[in-house]
Amino acid sequence: MQTPLMAIHHHLIAAIRQCLGQADWSPAESLVVPASRPEFGDFQSNIALTLAKPLGQKPRDLATAIVQQLPSDAPYEPPEVAGPGFINFRLQKTYVESWLKYQMQDPRCGVPQAAQPETVIVDFSSPNIAKEMHVGHLRSTIIGDCLARLFEFLGHRVLRLNHVGDWGTQFGMLIAYLQEVHPEFFTGQKEVDLGDLVTFYRQAKQRFDSDENFQNRARQMVVKLQAGDPELIAAWKFLCELSRREFQQIYDLLDVQLVERGESFYNPFLADVVAELKAKGLAVLDQGAWCVFVEGFTSPDGSPLPLIIQKSDGGYNYATTDLAALRYRVQQDGAQRIIYVTDIGQSQHFAQVFAVAQKAGWIPPGVQCIHVPFGLVLGEDGKKFRTRSGETVRLKDLLDEAIRRAQQDIETRFAAEQRQESPAYIQQLARAIGISAVKYADLSQNRLSNYVFSYDKMLALQGNTAPYMLYAYVRVQGIARKGGVDFTNLVPEFALTEPTEFTLAKHLIQFPDVIAQMAVDLLPNRLCQYLFELSQKFNQFYDQCPVLAAPEPDRTSRLGLAYLTAKILKLGLSLLGIPVVERM
């Protein structure tokens, strides 16, 4: 079913085509948007103001002419031309009510399935093997998961790829070091965890930087490894497995699904990628390395900046891997959209990779490669988020701390309310709230900017936080419990009377438009904003309108509003990767 916004949109297009006498006219920008102020109605169109000038007409006259071409049986009151030429739309009450009813019975809350399902790859998280996940992986993991959930919900085939750093010079270094200093590592005689590995990695790096003989051994190891030496492959697999177990704990905690397909996966295709670029005349030998130059990229010294696809020592680097991955994803996975969720610092790299792939003909028409960048996580001092001692914050520690603080809050509050709950329940609740708070704090921020990480703010019960929204949901469940109402069997006739009911209702029916917009701009904070406003509007309604105590038909109608609010909150939060709780 068309949303009100879409209905008005289509009416306007038809009307404008009539007025202009152009059957193929289509708008360059959005024709109709939600009204900026309630007193101007529900939706507004500014199109007459934009169109009038080139036509040499007065905006108000054009607006009036457009209004006259709108259908007379439309689901809105006769539109008004206001001010210099705005067209204001006010939805008919019965139309709003019928839309609410439609959303009530639709499991998707009115959001249509994609007409043309695509294969969408979301490349996110991507930690490095033999290192721990740290705060730097937080945003990619959370934002990537959110976008994957969005596209899955819209009905696309989504491949969630974890492009882990599992291939490269660091492994030669690490394996060489372990063989020499900790041979027991490979024999299983000693229990090791990822923490040990990280220590070893640091030591290996130190050795690598200071000892030339060691450097050579490490390089030979890489060559042997990449050539498929069985012993080294086994060692490498052991390292990967160790890391994988550790990563999985975090993904389980975050409830994030990923398919691991690391850099090593594309190893067999690297030589061919380079060969193809050479054959197409795109690769040139420069200072001993094979490079592709594309316009618009400049080095610090002002010379053109190459994308190096084969190093002077014959090895390949991440640019080669990224190109091989891109080609594979298009040609083998059949991806129509490839979304890369990485920090904004890699923007230039991806722009370059996409440009080279474009030149090489690996991005056919209809395929989009999209870099979805995000800013840094900062500490409360405004600098890169670190521990007190200046170390990088381990992701596990960060999440555990959020849960610990959530639990503390809960226990304090329960004690104040003299509420008895089982330790298991408290633990589970703390986990849900702690993780949700971290996720929501991240997603509610415009992803392009850096944001300040604050446990106190994200766990606050007031404001634009996960707990505030979860509480709104819990309130609805409270109504159901208290009234013994089974929402799932509710088939309400809506009868809106109070202002807060209308305000809430009109916000509820905008949900599908918000989701549609999010699929275009890939900004989760827009959905967060919507859900926050929904919670606010619900709380205002809740404050003003008794539900259970109301006489019919208000009681049923209000139960419907409450239930639909909860339903949309639950669905919306699920797209953010945040679960709801029934009590808190």
Add this chain to the structure above:
RNA sequence: GGGCUUGUAGCUCAGUGGAUCAGAGCACUUGACUACGGAUCAAGGUGUCGGGGGUUCGAAUCCCUCCAAGCCCGCCA
């Protein structure tokens, strides 16, 4: 030197291809519990939208320029 991102209320941030855009939350002050959970709601804003130009009937938003912060820029990813 080139490029990218950011700069909006005391604090944290929305709004960014125009008009009906000066907003939210926090903090602070004051009200509202014999109503479904008060983890709520209501009321309270003296901001050069980083500065300066420009385009326009109209600019936080578009263009130019300058300033500040952060990041990226040939064999790491």
